[in-house]
Structures are given as structure tokens and as C-alpha cells.
Amino acid sequence: MRVGIVGCGKIADGHAEQLRAIGGADLVAACDREPLMVERFAQRWNGVAAHADMAEMVRAERLDVVHIVTPPDSHVQLACQAMELGCHVFLEKPFALDAAGTRRILECAQATRRKIGVNYLYNFETPGLQLRDLMAERTLGDVVHIDTTYGYNLGGDYGMAVMGDPAHWVHRLPGKLFHNVLDHVLAKVVGFLEEPVTVNAFAHRMRPASGDPALDAMPDELRFTLSGANGVTVSGMVSSHARPVSHTMKVYGTRDTVELDYAARTLVRSARQDQPSSLGRLFPAWVQSLRFARNGARNTGDFMRNQFHYFQCMRVLLRGFYGAIDGRDEDPVPHAHILRVATLIDGIVEALERPA
Incomplete structure (x- = not known):
């Protein structure tokens, strides 16, 4: 093509x-x-x-x-x-x-x-694909709650471009700084929530005032909660100040809980205490170390096969998109999924505009 x-x-x-x-x-x-x-x-x-x-x-x-x-x-x-x-x-x-x-x-x-x-690429990152398989296998049982975090580094190249130019297009977005990343945050969770979804959100500026009204009107810390009709809840944080800059998600299920780190490309089951007393508190750290080691070994193998570069997840997504054009695959991101993400972003923006 x-x-x-x-x-x-x-x-x-x-x-x-x-x-x-x-x-x-x-x-x-x-x-x-x-x-x-x-x-x-x-x-x-x-x-x-x-x-x-x-x-x-x-x-x-x-x-x-x-x-x-x-x-x-x-x-x-x-x-x-x-x-x-x-x-x-x-x-x-x-x-x-x-x-x-x-x-x-x-x-x-x-x-x-x-x-x-x-380009909802993070659903096609290694831990995102692993989570999809776990859900298909019912390994986690029913999802109870999701906690998601996304860091925005204002000291990075892109953050400095936004902060250094009050006319930058990010300032024209209804949700300002957050609007530019909320697709990434919400695309990972909308599939777990049934309509209607109740949205609550608040934001504030944590950095010192610059003296420029356009820049100072832009919050840099966002917290939100979502509650689906099926009882699943989501708590989210978009932060410009929390360190290290994180991109994580924790999915709590009735059978098991997993923690995803999209930056490190890891997915591990949460630690659980299966033995009694002090002995039970001794083993979980070693079990978690082994789980992270297995993730590290897999990532090393992907690196050796040239499948660990920064945009590997975009490559997976684009293969699916072009496969859908050819008729070989289904749409990797369905229309309904795209619209639900947009609707939730509208809901968060509306919640931020409500009088306190």
C-alpha cells in the first residue's frame, strides 16, 4: 500500500x-x-x-x-x-x-x-498484550478495581516545548495538558467499564507561578475516578511532579491481582502471603524477585531479537491496522472503543469545569 x-x-x-x-x-x-x-x-x-x-x-x-x-x-x-x-x-x-x-x-x-x-499503542505493549491474554483465560476472575498512573515530565523535550510556548497547540485543548495524554490512560481501562460511567475529577497547579497567565492557568496534577454500571471502579493519576515518572496500572481481580509497568515492560502478580506468621512474610519478596527476573529474561530475549525498541508496540498495532485493511484481521481498536475514550475525556473535562 x-x-x-x-x-x-x-x-x-x-x-x-x-x-x-x-x-x-x-x-x-x-x-x-x-x-x-x-x-x-x-x-x-x-x-x-x-x-x-x-x-x-x-x-x-x-x-x-x-x-x-x-x-x-x-x-x-x-x-x-x-x-x-x-x-x-x-x-x-x-x-x-x-x-x-x-x-x-x-x-x-x-x-x-x-x-x-x-495510535492507542500502549494496549499493544508487552504487558498490555499479556493482560489481554489473562483476561481471556479468566486468570484474574472478575475485575474489581483498577489503579492507573501516567507521568508527564515537564522537564523533558516535549514538556519544555509546551511550557516555553503559550501558543503551543496543547494550550488549545479543552483539557489542556491532560488532554494530550488522557487517550493513553483511558484506552487501557474503558474495556473494563460498562455504561453508564460516573466521572469525578479535580486538578491543580503544583509548580510555582511563572507570571504568564496562559501558562499559570494550566494545572499539572490530575486525579480522577470512574465508576461503571457493572461496579468496576478506576482511580487515575496524571502527575507532572511524582518521581520517578511512572506509567503503571494495577488490576485487582477476584482471583488474582497484577501490576503492569509499561515503561519497564513488566507484568507481575501481586505478592500474597501463603504461609503463616513471620515465615509467610519472608517468602513473598523472593517470589516477586523471581517473577521480575522472568520478565527481565523475556525482555532480554526480545532485545536480542530486535523486538524491544521504543515503538515496538506501535509496530504491533500498525501490523494489525494494515491487516484489517487487507481483510486479514479485525480492527485492532474498534470504533466503539474510540468513542468511549472520547466520551470519558469529555466527562473529565466537564468535571474539572464544575464549580468547586
Whole structure:
């Protein structure tokens, strides 16, 4: 399939790298409104033709698939236009600014009979895939509660770009800083919650005031709770200050509990005390050490097989997406899943706007 990328920012290189790796996809073109951005991208990726307009690119390059990695306020217009031009579309998160925009894109996909995908890559990270298997095998029993954390490093390259530019597109999002990562947080938990879901949330700014009203109006700590009609609850934290910067999830089940660390690519069963008294407190640490050692051995094997790079999970997701286009696989991220994530983000944003 002939593929083009719309938007030549930093994440575009991640998409290009994985497209070159999966096979069956030929990256032939890219476009960006900034000529310098697309020219440099084309220099980094040999064989990529540079364009300034998406519609012109689609027609000139006879594209089958378009990856849209622009800011989310452009996603509805660009995704619908690409599908109406006959292309399948893979979107970066956030999928859209709100659930209304999400519905428009999904309805356009149905009307044009084109595939629409989104980069909910962490569901395809090693621990995410392991959790899916455990749930299919009923190893955990019924899920009771989920606790999830996501760290946002404002001292990193991306965080500094956001904080250094009050006009950065993140400041235009309804949920500001949190809106940019909530897709990642919620995409991992929506499958456990039955509708309707009750949402509560609060946020605050922990960093010192900068004197810039746009920056100082942006909170950097978020806490939320979700409660599904099936009784499953979720507690979530998005933090810019907790250290180490974490990306974890703990799933409590009626049979067993597991802890996932997406950064370290580990999934371990929680420690339990099976022996009495002090002896029972001696063994769990050794059992947990063995479990982590097994994770380390598996990760070492993946590293040796070149399956441990940063965007390995995106590679797995893209193989599924292109397999769905070919008719070999189901959509890796169903439409209903995408819409539920968007609806929950709307709910969190609305909760943050309620008077205290």
C-alpha cells in the first residue's frame, strides 16, 4: 500500500520508522504547511516526496493510506477529507477534540467504507498484550478495581516545548495538558467499564507561578475516578511532579491481582502471603524477585531479537491496522472503543469545569 504522512513533527519519524519495518506499506510522501519541516523530513527518509497540501499529495501520489499526525484540532477536517478521497486513515492521539468530533470521523469512515485507526499503542505493549491474554483465560476472575498512573515530565523535550510556548497547540485543548495524554490512560481501562460511567475529577497547579497567565492557568496534577454500571471502579493519576515518572496500572481481580509497568515492560502478580506468621512474610519478596527476573529474561530475549525498541508496540498495532485493511484481521481498536475514550475525556473535562 502507498502511504503518506500529514504533519512532519517529531512523532512523524516514529510512524515512518515503523512503516518501513512492518512490510506491506510503502511510505512515499509527506506533507506539512511548513516547507522546511517537510523538506527535512524528506531528506531523512529517502524516497519520500514533499508536498504542502494533503489533497494534492493524495492525488499526485495515488495514496492508499494516510497517517495524520497533526494537532488534534485539525483531525476532523483532515481525516474526513482523506477518507472522502479514498484513503484509509491512521490518526495520532488525541483522536479529536471531543466526542462530537470523534463521531463525525467515525461516521465518515462508515459512509466511505474506509478503515480508521488511532495510535492507542500502549494496549499493544508487552504487558498490555499479556493482560489481554489473562483476561481471556479468566486468570484474574472478575475485575474489581483498577489503579492507573501516567507521568508527564515537564522537564523533558516535549514538556519544555509546551511550557516555553503559550501558543503551543496543547494550550488549545479543552483539557489542556491532560488532554494530550488522557487517550493513553483511558484506552487501557474503558474495556473494563460498562455504561453508564460516573466521572469525578479535580486538578491543580503544583509548580510555582511563572507570571504568564496562559501558562499559570494550566494545572499539572490530575486525579480522577470512574465508576461503571457493572461496579468496576478506576482511580487515575496524571502527575507532572511524582518521581520517578511512572506509567503503571494495577488490576485487582477476584482471583488474582497484577501490576503492569509499561515503561519497564513488566507484568507481575501481586505478592500474597501463603504461609503463616513471620515465615509467610519472608517468602513473598523472593517470589516477586523471581517473577521480575522472568520478565527481565523475556525482555532480554526480545532485545536480542530486535523486538524491544521504543515503538515496538506501535509496530504491533500498525501490523494489525494494515491487516484489517487487507481483510486479514479485525480492527485492532474498534470504533466503539474510540468513542468511549472520547466520551470519558469529555466527562473529565466537564468535571474539572464544575464549580468547586
